[in-house]
Amino acid sequence: MSLDKLDFESFDLLRLGLxxxxxxxxxxxxxxxxxxxxxxSAKLLKDRSIYTVLPCAEPWIQNYYKRPDVSxxxxxxxxxxxxxxxxxxxxxxxxxPMADDPRYLFFEISPAAKALLISHERHMNELSExxxxxxxNLAHEIKNPLGGIRGAxxxxxxxxxxxxxxxxxxxxxxxxxxxxxxxDKLLAPYRQSYNPAPTNVHEVLERVxxxxxxxxxxxxxxxxxxxxxxxxxxADRGQLTQIFLNLMRNAAEALSVRMWEGTAxxxxxxxxxxxxxxxxxxxxxxxxxxxxxxGEGIPQELLDSIFYPLVSGKEKGSGLGLSLVQxxxxxxxxxxxxxxxxxxxxxxxxxxxxxx
Numbered sequence: 001m002s003l004d005k006l007d008f009e010s011f012d013l014l015r016l017g018l019x020x021x022x023x024x025x026x027x028x029x030x031x032x033x034x035x036x037x038x039x040x041s042a043k044l045l046k047d048r049s050i051y052t053v054l055p056c057a058e059p060w061i062q063n064y065y066k067r068p069d070v071s072x073x074x075x076x077x078x079x080x081x082x083x084x085x086x087x088x089x090x091x092x093x094x095x096x097p098m099a100d101d102p103r104y105l106f107f108e109i110s111p112a113a114k115a116l117l118i119s120h121e122r123h124m125n126e127l128s129e130x131x132x133x134x135x136x137n138l139a140h141e142i143k144n145p146l147g148g149i150r151g152a153x154x155x156x157x158x159x160x161x162x163x164x165x166x167x168x169x170x171x172x173x174x175x176x177x178x179x180x181x182x183x184d185k186l187l188a189p190y191r192q193s194y195n196p197a198p199t200n201v202h203e204v205l206e207r208v209x210x211x212x213x214x215x216x217x218x219x220x221x222x223x224x225x226x227x228x229x230x231x232x233x234x235a236d237r238g239q240l241t242q243i244f245l246n247l248m249r250n251a252a253e254a255l256s257v258r259m260w261e262g263t264a265x266x267x268x269x270x271x272x273x274x275x276x277x278x279x280x281x282x283x284x285x286x287x288x289x290x291x292x293x294x295g296e297g298i299p300q301e302l303l304d305s306i307f308y309p310l311v312s313g314k315e316k317g318s319g320l321g322l323s324l325v326q327x328x329x330x331x332x333x334x335x336x337x338x339x340x341x342x343x344x345x346x347x348x349x350x351x352x353x354x355x356x
Contacts, residue, residue, distance in 0.1 A: 013284070015277050017091075017109035020098070021050045023065050025057070034109060036275060037091075038083045050107070053082055057107065060095050068102050078112060146183065150176035194331055199235040201287060201351075202226050205268055208244040212266075216252050219259040225269040230287055233351050239328040244291070246321045247347050251293035254345065258295060267292040278335050278350050285353040286334075290346055298340040306338060 011018050017034040021027050030038075030045040038045065038053065050057050056079035064072050074095040080088040090112040098104040150173055157169040209222050251266045258264035269290040276286050298306060307326040329336045334351040 013281055015110075015281050019050060019053070019107040019109065021057075021061070021105055021107070022103060023061075025050050025061050027053070028104070032275065037081060037089060037109070037111075039086070054079055054093060054107065054109075055082065056080070056093065057095065061105065064095075064097070064105060068097065070097055070099065070102050072097055081109065146176055146179055150180070194239070195236050196234045196332075197237070198232040199237050199240060200232050201230065201235075201240065201270065201289065202228075204237060204240045205244055205270075205289075208241060208248055209268065211245065212248045212252055215249075216259070216264075219262075220252055220255065220264045220266065222248075223265060223267045225267060227270045227272055230270055230272050231353065233287055233332075233353065235332055235351070236328075239331065243325050243328050243349070246325050247291040250321060251291055251295070251345070251347075254295035255293055263294070265294045272353065273350075276350060278333070278352055283350075283352045287351045287353055289349045289351070292344060292346045294343055295345060297342045297345055298338065303338065303340060307336070 011029075012032040014031060014033060017037055018029075018031040019027055019034055020029040027045050027048050027050050030042055035042055035045065045053075050061070056077060060074050072095075074093070076092045076094055079091055079093045081091045082088055091109050092112055094108040096106055096108075098106055153169045153172040153176065157166055157173070160166050160169065205224075205226075209224070213220065213222060248266060252264075255264035255266075267290070269292065271288045272285060273288045274285050276283055276288075278286060307322050326336055329349055329351075332351055334349055336347065336349045338348070339346050
């Protein structure tokens with residue numbers, strides 16, 4: 001396969017940087033991510049020696065072309081990427097030949113700090129998804145016997161004449177109902193159909209803002225900072241409403257002290273952003289939505305697990321709200337993250353716009 005048959009447009013969407021070079025160590029192609037790292041266009045990079053960018057590549061290229069082998073691999077070596085006049089950038093580099101044409105070498109590049117962050121995010125997402133799957137399976141297993149327990153308690157109650165004994169069956173029925181409610185909440189995200197349509201996010205945010213303002217009245221100020229150039233996204237309006245309602249109610253409930261002081265504030269911020277990472281890909285454009293409050297912040301020990309089911313920083317919280325939010329965001333192809341310190345908690349959502 002020749003280079004002109006490669007899908008370079010897809011390479012430009014990769015989260016990883018990618019450089020292709022040949023035996024003469026000249027750069028034949030550098031994707032958008034590499035251009036961003038170096039602050040130079042593909043035209044300026046083409047035909048330059050790769051050693052001016054990655055000095056560490058010299059022994060790899062020399063060793064490979066002495067005895068080309070399709071199994072050749074240099075795995076995630078820590079290197080310096082030169083980008084004068086800026087400081088060198090620490091990156092991980094993987095080098096391997098092109099599978100269909102060993103005349104060419106591929107260099108996959110990711111910033112060292114970002115690579116560690118990506119690995120951590122992937123690990124946390126896998127843990128979160130595994131936890132949700134486990135709880136979903138448990139919920140299904142619990143649901144049927146729970147109905148039997150409640151039914152048996154009701155039958156037993158009809159046979160009892162002693163009011164004190166009936167109190168015990170009432171406790172069983174009440175607790176069965178409470179568990180049934182919890183099971184229903186656990187299964188809720190997987191029962192809802194996904195009905196995407198062109199949706200104006202600001203209209204949804206405004207509807208939710210009015211609901212929250214009506215609930216908390218003049219104890220809470222909601223500041224709007226919208227990017228009016230933001231286009232519609234393809235989304236399920238009902239699920240978007242649940243996402244923002246959960247986030248804004250959580251924020252409001254975290255502001256009880258500020259409400260008493262008269263300084264409680266939630267800020268809704270939207271921006272169109274470009275060349276951002278969503279999952280494993282670089283997206284050309286995305287809509288970034290922030291729900292920011294000025295409360296005391298989330299305890300640091302909860303930050304890594306805040307989206308897990310049944311994890312809550314609230315005394316009487318079920319711990320299902322943020323797990324539901326994450327499920328709905330991911331269903332839309334987006335990501336959600338949180339940063340928190342005393343005086344500022346920021347839930348940030350990215351929805352891709354490249355299909356617009």
